[in-house]
Amino acid sequence: MILDHVLRRIELTDAEQTRFISILKIRKLLPRQYLVQQGDVCQYESYVCKGFLRSFYVDERGNDHTLHFAMEDWWISDSTSFHLQIPATRNIVALEASVLLQVEKNDLEQLYQDVPAFERFWRILEQKGGIAQDQRILNAISMTGAERYQALIAKYPTLEQRMPQRHIASYLGITPVFLSQIRKQSSRDIK
Amino acid sequence: MILDHVLRRIELTDAEQTRFISILKIRKLLPRQYLVQQGDVCQYESYVCKGFLRSFYVDERGNDHTLHFAMEDWWISDSTSFHLQIPATRNIVALEASVLLQVEKNDLEQLYQDVPAFERFWRILEQKGGIAQDQRILNAISMTGAERYQALIAKYPTLEQRMPQRHIASYLGITPVFLSQIRKQSSRDIK
DNA sequence: CGTCTATTTGAATGTACTCAAAAGCGGTGG
């Protein structure tokens, strides 16, 4: 499955494929189990084979802010911590039982040396991520909470089945109470 | 100058350096001149040698939202338009007389083929950009307008000399009127 | 110096938050 994911973006010989597979480490998580905790150095980029994860930041006041989520066929990490090898400021936790394939920082650097096509692969991945982040920033600065909610569920129709409302609210930058009002309002509008 | 910028991130032979230089096109802009307009396909990644540019989105209501700005030694483009070669949804305009070095999409793809180190270069650039965007998203969802303003001027102390307040406001996702109030408030706090 | 645009100020309004309490829902154990 992950090979398919990679081969959609770059071409690899059989030997290169084997090389890639050899550095992957499988990791299984139970619901509510942490993958990364604030203060850890994030050692891995994790590819989600199965399950659902959430990354979030806890501020001084103890408020929880959802930065990202990841479903099947997505990658997740604290990218700041991973790339700079500094302590994470974010937590990553499984919301469902999950199976991940992980790439360690050192192994990845070695892989870049040995199979330069992976530079390309990650460049393409970062580009795609950058485009999505750009759109999210635009939404944040140009839309109301209600509009951002509509855009989010339009983009990820299954999200509400997998992530509790309070986390959707924190992803949107609004409070759970306000999200509840938005939902009441929009369900009334449909009728 | 741009070579220095590249060589800080990757190693290149003299021939590779020459190859890179050969695909660059110089472009000069006057203040208020557009580099990209909504509807164009963004053909170039542009490196800023000198000057200052702003990218913004104009919504249905005619409101202007500043997505990015770029000063010396930064790159700017409509990344969605450039990478996917689709019409731009954003405008890019020079706020000061500017000198750019541009890389065309086709040339860049060819460069990736001929000098794979540039895959690495752009991967690193995208990673750095991703980290910055991530932080901006966190600020957007976790801070008030006043806090975002303080964080922005702390990060870019010279920004207020180069970009009018109404654009700083739209970058922060607030109105110019409200930014003016924030500034009044914080100048009073200092005393 | 006059014109144009940007910023400031003030007042009224709307958007989103806080706090508190009630209702709903899911899991667990009796």
Place this chain on the structure above:
DNA sequence: CCACCGCTTTTGAGTACATTCAAATAGACG
């Protein structure tokens, strides 16, 4: 199978944050 517990969502009221509109002031440019 049902009752209870803990946690999430909903509801309501009051408040704070941020916007709109309009007018006044300040700055920039020719």
